[in-house]
Amino acid sequence: MDNGKLDVTKAIEAVKRIKDIVDANKEYLTELDSAIGDADHGINMSRGFTKALEKVKSNEYNDIGSVFKDVAMTLMSTVGGAAGPLYGTFFMKASMKLAAQKEADLSLLAQAFREGLQGVVALGKAQLSDKTMVDALTPAVEALESAAKDGLTLKQGLEKALAMAEKGMKDTIPMVARKGRASYLGERSAGHQDPGATSSYLILKAFYDALEG
Amino acid sequence: MIGILVVCHSFKASSGIAEIALQMAGEKARVVGVGGNEEGGIGTSTGKIYEALLDLLDECDGIVILPDLGSAVLSAKAALDFLEEEQKSRVLIADAPVLEGAVMAVVEASTGSSLEKVKQVAEEAHSLKKLRV
Numbered sequence: 001m002d003n004g005k006l007d008v009t010k011a012i013e014a015v016k017r018i019k020d021i022v023d024a025n026k027e028y029l030t031e032l033d034s035a036i037g038d039a040d041h042g043i044n045m046s047r048g049f050t051k052a053l054e055k056v057k058s059n060e061y062n063d064i065g066s067v068f069k070d071v072a073m074t075l076m077s078t079v080g081g082a083a084g085p086l087y088g089t090f091f092m093k094a095s096m097k098l099a100a101q102k103e104a105d106l107s108l109l110a111q112a113f114r115e116g117l118q119g120v121v122a123l124g125k126a127q128l129s130d131k132t133m134v135d136a137l138t139p140a141v142e143a144l145e146s147a148a149k150d151g152l153t154l155k156q157g158l159e160k161a162l163a164m165a166e167k168g169m170k171d172t173i174p175m176v177a178r179k180g181r182a183s184y185l186g187e188r189s190a191g192h193q194d195p196g197a198t199s200s201y202l203i204l205k206a207f208y209d210a211l212e213g
Numbered sequence: 214m215i216g217i218l219v220v221c222h223s224f225k226a227s228s229g230i231a232e233i234a235l236q237m238a239g240e241k242a243r244v245v246g247v248g249g250n251e252e253g254g255i256g257t258s259t260g261k262i263y264e265a266l267l268d269l270l271d272e273c274d275g276i277v278i279l280p281d282l283g284s285a286v287l288s289a290k291a292a293l294d295f296l297e298e299e300q301k302s303r304v305l306i307a308d309a310p311v312l313e314g315a316v317m318a319v320v321e322a323s324t325g326s327s328l329e330k331v332k333q334v335a336e337e338a339h340s341l342k343k344l345r346v
Contacts, residue, residue, distance in 0.1 A: 044256065076291055080256025082284035085291035088259065123290055180283055 004153050005103040010210050011067040012056050017206035019049040025202055032195040036182035040081050041195040048079035048087070063102055068095035068112075082180060083196060086120050086133065087203075093119035106157040110144035117141050124179060131175040131182060131189060133196035139164035140204055158208040165204045169197040214243060215322040215331045216273035218265055219315050220280040220289050221248035222255050234315040241323035243273055244315065248285075257285045262292040266304065270296075275303045275328030277318050277335055281311045305332045313338035 006014070022029070022045045030042030052074040061067050068091045076088035094116035098104060104112065117137050126132040140161040147157035172194035180196070182189040217234065221227035227246030235244045247265040250256030262278075269276050280286045286306065293301055305328055307314055318335035326334070 038255075040256065044250075047250075047252075076288075077258050077260030078251050080250030080252075080254065080258065080284075082287050084257070084284070085259055085287040088291060089294075123287055 003103075004155055004211065005105050006064060006109060006154060006207075006211070007103040008061045008064055008067060011064045012061075014207045014210035015049070015053050015056050015067070015071055017210045018203050019046075019053045021202045021206050021209075022046050022049050022199065025198075029195050029199060032193055032198055035192040036177065036185055036189045037195060038081070038181050041083060041199065044079045044081045044083055045199055048075045048084060051078040063098070063100050064104060065095045065097075065099035065101055068092075068098055071095075082124070083133075083199065086124055086196075087199075089119040089123050090116035090137075092116075104154075106144065106152060106154040107148040109154060110141065110148045110157065113137075113141045113144060126179040129175055130179045131172045131177040131194045131197075132179050133194070133200040135172050135175070135194065136165045136168040136197035136200040136204075139168045140200070155208070155211045158204065158211065162201070162204050162208050165201045169193060169201045172197045214241075214273050215318075215326065215328055216243035216245065216269040216276045217315055217318050217322060217331075217335075218262075218269060218276055218278045219244065219246045219248075219311060220257060220262055220278060220285045221246065221311065222257060222281060222285060224249040224253065226281070230312050230315050233312065234319040237316055238319045238323035242319045243269065244319055245269060257288040259288045259291045259295075262289055263295050266292060266296065266300075270300050270303060273303075275305070275331075277322075277328065277332045278304065278306045279309060279311050279314050279318065279335060280306065303328065305329070307332045307335040309335040309338045310341075313341050317341075 026042035026046045033041035052071045055070050055074045072088045072091035094112040097112035097115045126134045143161040143164040177183045177189035219227045219230045227248035231244040231246035314335040317338045321331045321334040
């Protein structure tokens, strides 16, 4: 019976959808990264989530925290770029909130993603408008929290978060990068959408799609 | 003894820098390079850094990490999070030009200086001048 929450099956489905959507956008992410970075984001993300999917498929899980934790550990070691420790930390911090939980409703997932975002900020030291994944993740997490407060379902909350992440992602286009490889370009980084904000949007999209069943 | 861990996006770069730095100190210091992603391509791997740290922590009283660019710093910080508190307290990350910093750090380490002092000297590599007026 589908209660609309994120359980182990759907969490693994989300990892599969992330892998698929990252693969489908591999060239696109790499193209964005070649404009302002080192042109490896698509390849790195694809490698990381391919390994993460292999990992979670090969294990049995009793709680969603353990799924997130395995994703975190795999990303840390296999992505190869800054996205590895950053997304690794996102999933690791989120996994702590989800430890021993069989499923997550909107409120719990919002808390877990908030922890994840705080971990990313603590590690990368990026602020809003630095032209990073934080610009997509922050409005998305805020949307999840406000949707939880309004008593919406997980699916509805993720839909709102996705819209805010997309806006946040597009808002990075005129920004001048102050963090990451793109910051070496200074003013020349303006006019390009940030690859990290883009992959963050794609990850949220995959979570939303996974709940579709 | 204080060990130096050079973290680069390329294993060749990291081991080359370690080799150059070690020439300054011979047997009196430990310098190890770690670099590249899991598959040996350009990148950094938290797992590889973590393993290198564990090896060095066994042999050394403290470790100064010299990362090259952005993700090397982030991967190194993430690797630190996997260490025990006691181990973590023996590791510092230096904000320094990686080759110059490694050379200066090794020389300082070979004189028996403290962890903090080795890190500080590595960071002073920022002010090294190669061309004199």
